[in-house]
Amino acid sequence: MGFTLDTEYSLWFALICLAVAFLYAFLFYRNDDKFKDISSWKIRLMFLLRFSAVFLISFFLLSPLIKTNNKFIEKPLIILAQDNSESILHSKDSSFYKTEYRIGFExxxxxxxxxxxVVSIGFGATISDSIDFSFTDKRTNYSALFSEIESRYSNRNIGALVIASDGLYNEGVNPQYSTNNINYPLYILALGDTSSQRDIMIKEVMYNNIAFLGNKFPLQIVVHARELKNTETNVHVYDSNHELFSKKINFKSDDAFEKISLELEAEKIGLQHYYIKVDADKQETNLVNNKREIVIDVIDNRQKVLVLFNSPHPDIGAIKNALSVNLNLETEIYSLSKFDKNISDYNLIILHQIPSLTNAATTILSDILAKKIPVLFVLGGQSSFAALNNLKTGFSIGQVKTNFDESQAYVDDKFTYFDIDSDLKEFIEKASPLLAPYGDYKFSNTSSVLCKQKVKGVQTEKPLILFDSYMNNKIGFILGEGIWRWEIFSYKEYNTHELFNRLINKMAQYLALKINKNNFQLTVKKIFSENEAVIFEAEIYNESFELNNSEEIGIDIFSSDSIKYSYNFNKTTNAYRLNIGNFPAGDYSYVARTKISEKPVTAKGKFSIVPLNIEAENTVANHKILNDLAKNNMGDIFSVNEFDKLKNRILSDENIVSIEYNEKQLQDFINLKLFFFLVLALLSIEWFLRKCFGSY
Known part of the structure; x- marks a missing residue:
């Protein structure tokens, strides 16, 4: 290490500093009568101390810098990356990798x-800084490995990368596309077995995570068989107690795929477990991939819709047809005169021309509004506008005489209650006109207009479809009859009823949707895979329904065998979040607790962790991809027992050498503590000597 001294100004100014220091010290000690009786060498010593201190202080004014030049030697870095995924142990030599292989690697x-x-990295579903040879990772991701190496060691002198793996990956991109930034040799220790064994596996199960109670839901199973030509097996599906399905399948080749499609009925509410099993062949060694567990959340979340009509009308059939395509809605249609059920059983009521000129329906309308059941009024020639006005819902029509206009619709761009895309907007504005009552329309400033009337090509401000809220209850109005023409127009113009159905269902779903007014709201998925982090999110609202996260939230999670896990939520800007990481496969329940206005509140629920066996789906090692990786990156491939060959290859590589480099540093002279204490020492010693010699 060498160093030089430099300043922001010319070093010739140092001569001025010397002159100033000399002159100051000389004048200070020249004619001092206090030192007449002491020897001259003592005066010269004090002079020298004062001169040195003043020179250093004045020299600091030149902002001196010290330049240091450090020489470093960086040894080559060898990175050893070990595949820690489960597929390594699915070969016939599984015990070897736990014992002899580990010794050879170390x-x-x-x-x-x-x-x-040398650094060691374990990779699989995640990247770890050490290798434990547990081979428990549920996935293999090469691209994450290469990204991590690039992030950590891009500025290091990497001599070589050694990857020990079986070449199987099931997450991320093909490893051959992830090595563009590698400029060092890549060596491979090829693990696993490349021979094709007799094996039957459940390759894939396709299903929906959610099913509705009482409905049938589809299930599709793909079975893959290797080296089992002209053999047969049985596929079974079970719930927790019974066999639900069984089918015999035959394999016609040594690489056969069989697809089985079936339907199961959702009979119970909640998280339901289903187990799929394929009978094993007698000579099969890998039985892990012969079974699969899935979890389906069976819910009873269908909204019940009641359509009441005054008299038969084509509008009723059109509305019924549109609602029937929505599996989340259960629609019932009754004539007002024949309806005798409990009005409280429904989530939405559509009233076609009710109240009417012949039936004011006062009792049922009062019941609907009192129980805050969302309602959609469809008006027409049979409607009693006087009776409707008497309901005082915030909307009224004043008529001198009963007249109707043929009114086309045009969409109000300010409408935001639900999305109206460009296709749906085009359909609404091109659809046939409705027969809308002529009169003086009055509606509250809280109303939201979906579309307005266009009469004889002139856009008016009169609403045609609007929504409002009456006593915290949703209300909608279709202010005209003839909506059945829109259904016909949809099919005639677009060869499908989809646009009409979409519009009616958006209106129905908006009205029927219940707003969650709970002050403590907790959100979490109900189904996780085994390698997926379980994340909770929560919000607390005060009495004014404003977000507030001043309180703490605690949660207790219970496994099916009653093991308890306790956590506290982390606060975000105005809400809460909790990541509890990965949990073992199984069913869990939870209870979250907090306080709102000093009152304790809780939120309860369940979730399920589904076992992940993706590493067992393919057990034949892919050494071809490993060989391509090595050859394309200046390396070579070695078998699992060739540790010495791999070592000698690296040691003999003349390109793997240490790097020598220099590092220059600049440091302010005044920041060096040594010189501060030196000046302090010079002045202190001078003061002490003057004290001793009688000056002070």
């Missing part, structure tokens, strides 16, 4: 460490 590491810097 020996290789230690021998390389005598000459190089």
């Amino acid at each position: 020996k290789l590491k230690n021998e390389l460490a005598q000459k190089y810097d």
Whole structure:
């Protein structure tokens, strides 16, 4: 290490500093009568101390810098990356990888460490800083490995990368497309078995995570068989107690795929487990991939819709047809005169021309409004506008005489209650006109107009479809009859009823949707895979329904065998979040607790962790992709027992050498503590000597 001295000004100014220091010290001690009786060498010593201190202080004014030049030697870095996924142990040599292989790998590491810097990385579903040879990761991701190496060691002197793996990956991109930034040799230790064994596996199960109570839901199973030509097996599906399905399948080749489609009935509410099993062949060694567990959340979330009509009309059939395509809605249609059910059983009521000129329906209308059941009024020639006005819902029509206009619709761009895309907007504005009552329309300023009337090509401000809220209850109005023409127009113009159905269902779903007014709201998925982090999110609202996160939230999670896990939520800007990481497969329940206005509140629920066996789906090692990786990146491939060959190859590589480099640093002279204490010492010693010699 060498250093030089430099300043922001010319070093010639240092001569001025010397002159100033000399002159100051000389004048200070020239004619001091206090030192007449002491020897001259003592005066010269004090002079020298004062001169040195003043010179250093004045020299600091030149902003001196110290330039240091440090020489470093960086040894080559050898990176050892071990595949820690489950597929390694699915070969016939599984015990070998737990014992002999581990010893050989550790020996290789230690021998390389005598000459190089060596780091170990475990990879699979995640990246770890150490290798434990547990082989428990549920997935294999090469691209994450290469990204991590690039992030950590891009500025290091990497001599070589050694990857020990079976070449199987099931997450991320093809590893051959992830090595563009590699400029060092890549060596491979090829693990696993490349021979094709007799194996039957459940390759894929396709299903929906949610099913509705009482409905049938589809299930599709793909079975893959290797080296089992002209054999047969049975596929079974069970719930927790019974066999629900069984089918015999035949394999016609040594690489056969069979697809089984079936339907099961959702009979119970909640998280339901289903188990799929394929009978194993007698000579089959890998039985892990012969079974699969899935979890389906069976819910009873269908909204019940009641359509009441005054008299038969084509509008009623059109509305019924549109609602029937929505599996989340259960629609019932009754004539007002024949309806005798409990009005409280419904989530939405559509009233076609009710109240009417012949039936004011006062009792049922009062019941609907009192129980805050969302309602959609469809008006027409049979409607009693006087009776409707008497309901005082915030909307009224004043008529001098009963007249109707043929009114086309045009969409109000300010409408935001639900999305109206460009296709739906085009359909509404091109659809046939409705027969809308002529009169003086009055509606509250809280109303939201979906579309307005266009009469004889002139856009008016009169609403045609609007929504409002009456006593915290949703209300909608279709202010005209003839909506059945829109259904016909949809099919005639677009060859499908989809646009008409979409519009009616958006209106129905908006009205029927219940707003969650709970002050403590907790959100979490109900189904997780085994390698997926479980994340909770929560919000607390005060009495004014404003977000507030001043309180703490605690949660207790219970496994099916009553093991308890307790956590506290982390606060975000105005809400809460909790990531509890990965949990073992199984069913869990939870209870979250907090306080709102000093009152304790809770939120309860359940979730399920589904086992993940993706590493067992393919057990034949892919050494071809490993060989391509090595050859394309200046390396080579070695078998699992060739530790010494791999070591000698690295040691003999003349390109793996240490790097020498210089590092220059600049440091302000005044920041050096040594010189501060030096000046302090000079002045202190001078003061002490003057004290002793009688000056002070």
